[in-house]
Amino acid sequence: MTTPVVLLGAGGHAKVVIELIRAEGAYEVAALLDADTTPRQVLGLPVIGDDDRLEELRRQGLTHAFVALGGNALRLKVARKAQALGFTLVNAISPAAAVSPTARLGVGVAVMAGAVINAEARVDDLAIVNTGARIDHDCILGESCHVAPGAALAGCVEVGRLAFLGVGTAAIPGVRIGEAATVGAGACVVKDIPPGVLALGTPARIVRTLDVREEQK
Numbered sequence: 001m002t003t004p005v006v007l008l009g010a011g012g013h014a015k016v017v018i019e020l021i022r023a024e025g026a027y028e029v030a031a032l033l034d035a036d037t038t039p040r041q042v043l044g045l046p047v048i049g050d051d052d053r054l055e056e057l058r059r060q061g062l063t064h065a066f067v068a069l070g071g072n073a074l075r076l077k078v079a080r081k082a083q084a085l086g087f088t089l090v091n092a093i094s095p096a097a098a099v100s101p102t103a104r105l106g107v108g109v110a111v112m113a114g115a116v117i118n119a120e121a122r123v124d125d126l127a128i129v130n131t132g133a134r135i136d137h138d139c140i141l142g143e144s145c146h147v148a149p150g151a152a153l154a155g156c157v158e159v160g161r162l163a164f165l166g167v168g169t170a171a172i173p174g175v176r177i178g179e180a181a182t183v184g185a186g187a188c189v190v191k192d193i194p195p196g197v198l199a200l201g202t203p204a205r206i207v208r209t210l211d212v213r214e215e216q217k
C-alpha cells in the first residue's frame, strides 16, 4: 500500500524527484502543483493547479507532500506553507544512493542516484544531495541547502543553511561554508567561506557579496 504524496513544483527537479519516488516505491505522486498552471503533464502526471490548491487537497485527506523546487529559498518558503497546513514532508532517496545507517536525515530531503552520505553525517530538512555528490563522515548540511551533482565534500565539512555548492565543487576536510553562500561549479574550497558570498575557482576565492534577494539554484 503506497501513500499518496502531493508534489510542489513541476519543473526539471520535479522530474527527477518523481522518478526517485517511483523507484523507492513507498509513496505515489497523486498531484503536481506549480506556479505555472498551464494544463500539462510531467512524466504522465497532470499539473492540477498552483499552491493555492494545497488547503483543499489537505481537506480531501492528502497528508504527505514533497517540495520539488530547486531554488533553496523558494523550497523553504513553500515547505513552510505546506507544513503550516498540516502536511508531513517525506524524503525522496534514490535506491541507488549509498546512505550510511548512522547518517541522520531531516525531512523533505532529496538524495539522488549515485550520491554517497557517509558515517554520522547530518543532512537537515529540505537539503538536496544531487546526483553523484559525495558527503563524507561527520559533514553537516544545513536546512534547504543544495549540493549539486558530482560535488565532493571531505569529512567534517559544514554547509550552511540555504547554501549552494555548484556542480563538481570540492571541499577539504573541516571547512565551513556560510549560510546562503554560493560556491561556483568546479571550485575547490580550502578555507572557510563566509555567509552570503559568491566564491569561485581553485582555490575558491570570494568574488562578491550576494544580494539577499538573489535566488539560488
Ligand code: JB2
Pocket: 008, 009, 010, 011, 012, 013, 014, 033, 034, 035, 036, 050, 051, 068, 069, 070, 071, 074, 078, 128, 217
Ligand atoms: O511558489 C511556487 C513556484 N515558483 C515557481 N510554487 C510552486 N509549486 N511552483 C513554483 N514554481 C515553478 O517551479 C515554476 O513554474 C517552474 O515550473 C518550476 C521551476 O522549474 P525549473 O525547471 O526552472 O527549475 P527546478 O526548480 O525544477 O530545477 C532547478 O533546480 C534543480 C535542482 C534546475 O536548475 C534544475 O536543473 C536542477 N537540477
